[in-house]
Amino acid sequence: MRVEVEQPKCVASGQCVLAAPDVFDQDDDGIVEILTDRPAADRHDDVKEAAALCPAAAIRLVSE
């Protein structure tokens, strides 16, 4: 699984960081940053949860 984010869409809600703190972070303005774009398999559930919770649909998961 590869994680992509569309930063211009991000509204800085931090939902992704709450769901998967080892995969997402926020910069000083709150905009999402990816810590690892290929999270380990045991993190996939939390990453999917983060993508589903994101209020801006700014997170995309690409299966590969």
Place this chain on the structure above:
Amino acid sequence: MTGAHPGRVVVVGASAAGLAAVETLRRDGYDGSLTLVGAEKHLPYDRPPLSKQVLSGSWPVERTALRGQADLDALDVDLRLGVPAAALSVAARSVTLADGAELAYDGLVLATGVRPRRLVPAGTHGVHVLRDLEDAVALRERLGPGRRLVVVGAGFLGTEVAAAALTLGAAVTVVEPAPVPLAHLVGQQVGAHLARTHRDRGVDLRTGTAVAEIVAADGRVTGVRLADGTRLPADDVLVAIGSTPNTEWLRGSGLRVADGIECDEHCAAAPGVYAAGDVARWPNPLFGTPMRIEHRTNAAEQGMAAARNLLHPGEARPFAPVPYFWSDQYDVKFQAYGVLRGSSQARVVEGDLADGRFLVAYRTGERLTGVLGAGIPPRTLRGWRTAVADRTAWEEALSVP
């Protein structure tokens, strides 16, 4: 239904909460038939950008789409768009659509949201509400230099629109009956700060006075008349005075509906029937009080929770979120966690209201129940969110440096 999955699930309301429910059902392994019913003809789209990027013109409307057609196809969901649900029978486990179709269900999620309250019936040219894409496009087309907009109601929606309209060059007047805008929600100090922010930018903010009448001639708005007799001329009027849950179609369904669909702490309104998003009222165990929340993140969280409890009623979990909302006003982002409304004390714990960068903590009884920040780093805000989630005592929360 415990153990085995239901064979037919219907979700009514094809927006943030309904979409979250549908996606969660599939993600959690539900492989039975799934139908998503939506009154609007559009694929699910997002509303917060309507009063921000769409109104200011920085986004084309397509950008508000929450998912593409391919994403929805992958969910194997029977989409019934452009047709509202017209009736529900909990006893017969059946939803009837406006086109006459009958949908029998084993599990049902209700996510029909709210609609704006109006002052005059729809139809007067130049009188707007803002809830859907068409509303946003219609309002955007009317705003620009030389145009006069009167906004009725200085809530978060009204003030966001005022900011966007001003940015587009329109002359903006906001009318608010309360002496301080948003004070009932965020407290006097933050309300006064918001009022200053808008006045400093050039919004004519009139507080402590109500709109008595929308004045029109030949079916076209010409202005508003205030309770004190003042007449404000306008080319357009936006009415932003709150909303009403979309529950009329549930009359006679067997569900309890007051201000929203009444649910238990698992978001269940009846066996196999759940509600989520703006339309749902439920007792939030974290605060020990019933609430109905019109925030974007709650729609997703509650849609998810409802879907899980529907799939696994034997292991149903109480829905106990820390509510979260944000609002963009000019270049400042306001963010709040918890419950601010009805708090007994609000104290600035970081920064300074005067320089626009601050964090305010809210107290209810002996507990910290909410925080609101403007221009505050996410890490700091998350710490306070945790304190709210942990039911931290007020004194303790404020003693931590």
